[in-house]
Every structure is written in structure tokens, then in C-alpha cells.
Amino acid sequence: MRVTPELSTARWRKSSYSGNQQGDACVEVSDDYPGTVPVRDSKNPTGPALLLTGTAWQPFVNSVRDGSLEGVR
Template sequence: MASNALDLTAAVWRKSSYSNGSGGECVEVASDIPGLVPVRDSKRPDGPVLLLAATAWAPFVASVKTTCA
């Protein structure tokens, strides 16, 4: 049976520049997946990953900034 799961084992993750190093809210994204922006909690690297269409990334970030402001 074929799997349609996305293999992110080779993804290059980078932490948000807004993340502080003292256990705060830390978000990582991988930008090397064509057409997608995977997002995860840096404190749970083996946890769930939110997959956003690359075209949805800017609206997602704008919404978070508005909500958290």
C-alpha cells in the first residue's frame, strides 16, 4: 500500500527570530519543501507538524500577529 505521508526527516528547520531561549513560545519552520511550509513546536520536534500551503504562509503569519498583538 502506498503512503502519501510527507517525509520531513531531511527538512532543514529554523527557529523563529522572535523565539526567546528561556522556554518561551518557540516555533520552527522548514522552508525547503516546495509548495509547503511545515511548522512545528521546537520544544516537541517529534510532535505534530502543521503543513501550510506556501501561498497561505503570509496570511497565516499576519493573522497570528493580529491575534497576538
């Protein structure tokens, strides 16, 4: 059984991969959960968070970096 972490007390930081100069592509991550990387849209801090495993984080970053997630909503 998987347990979803309680994110209300998470400390969020802007990802260094959020390089959009217009400020409309800001991704925040939390380092508070070993083995899990919570990700959220900084423009919607009360919205949903995507929970990635540590092993899924790098492929996610690579997809963001190479633009293959462009336009995905």
C-alpha cells in the same frame, strides 16, 4: 491525490516571528519543500507538524503577529 512530505530529514530553522523572550513561543519552519511550509513547535520536535501551502503562510504569520491565534491549542 496529495502526498504528505517526509519530514524526518527536514532542516528546521527558528522563525523570525517567534519573538517571545521567554522562549515558550518558538515556531520552527523548513524551507526544504517548494510550495509547502512545514511548521512545528520547537519544544516538541518529534510532535506533529502543520503543513501550510505557500499561499496560506502569510495569512498564518499575520494571525500570529496580530494575536488572533493567542490561546489556540
